[in-house]
Amino acid sequence: MTLRPHSLLLAALACMTAPSHADDGRTQVTLSVYHGGQPVAGLIFPIGAKVNLSATANHIDSSENAIRFAGNVQGRFTPPAGQAIVLFGEEVVLSREAIGAERAKAVSDIEAMAGPDQLYRGRSETGDLSKEEWIQQTAIDVANMKRLAEIIDIYGWPGLRFAGAASQTAFLVLQHADSASQRKYVAQLHEAVQRHDALGSDLALLEDRLLVADGKPQRYGSQLSTNPLRFDPIEDEAHVDERRRSIGLEPLADYAKRFGLTYTPKEVSDSGAAR
Incomplete structure (x- = not known):
């Protein structure tokens, strides 16, 4: 089944942001920018911070703890207690890592x-x-x-x-x-x-x-x-x-x-x- 980018994005974001029964607030979100398959820049948010991201791209892949946007990425994210920031590029990955106590x-x-x-x-x-x-x-x-x-x-x-x-x-x-x-x-x-x-x-x-x-x-x-x-x-x-x-x-x-x-x-x- 082929999903439109926007629909796939919403499904992926729901997986990333919805709290699980084991959610204790100890997660860390990283926004990574790639060029030629290599990471060239990124943002690491404080442990427990909630990050909202909305974007479109030619290809969007998602898993339980990451969303990958590739090809003409355009969107915006809102850091904790901040104003929305415009985002663009060729490949961007938003990932979430569980942090031990x-x-x-x-x-x-x-x-x-x-x-x-x-x-x-x-x-x-x-x-x-x-x-x-x-x-x-x-x-x-x-x-x-x-x-x-x-x-x-x-x-x-x-x-x-x-x-x-x-x-x-x-x-x-x-x-x-x-x-x-x-x-x-x-x-x-x-x-x-x-x-x-x-x-x-x-x-x-x-x-x-x-x-x-x-x-x-x-x-x-x-x-x-x-x-x-x-x-x-x-x-x-x-x-x-x-x-x-x-x-x-x-x-x-x-x-x-x-x-x-x-x-x-x-x-x-x-x-x-x-x-």
Whole structure:
């Protein structure tokens, strides 16, 4: 039997949005955009969020937990408590994943770290806190890192697909943790960036910070020293922009402008040496 796209869409949406007897609110909706069969972009909604989507396409396939729209996709979706957003493209997949109680608690615990992480350090733009304030903030940082370590050891790095927006909180907790924790988990953050599940800027900050602390040249040029303001030494500086580009960062000259600096990229001679 051939169904018109609109009729098939309604049937698929009913399957996606109707609550089941076992529905406990722990589901996560993802909207993925494909090009040439490969995912190129997507939106991950908070656990438990309800998302309304209406669209037409040349082909619409549905299953219990996903709807695939392919060929001249046109429609709109309404995020939680938001206005409708127009959607178009060649292939879009709306999927729903059941989230276990332990994973939901892990994400919730990471989200809860955001406020305490900034409780004292957020009071000063320069980080000028009293000794007592730093003692209190450090105690919070230790507790946050202890719980984050438990989560990482079970699930791996809590990237965008796992924790959504809370993934950035996870990075802040690690950035404010002790050096041993940073060194232990930086490799997992690197792997997450390689699979497009974490921000390249986070990796650059952490890797470069650890290298500079060891007295070694940084890789991505994220670290600067003051008096006068300047970049700390950079490894193989002639190819720094290639490394930055590989993890989704802008050229170093553009980054320098944020600090009021003018940076001239190093040139590579025929021998491969910088000049």
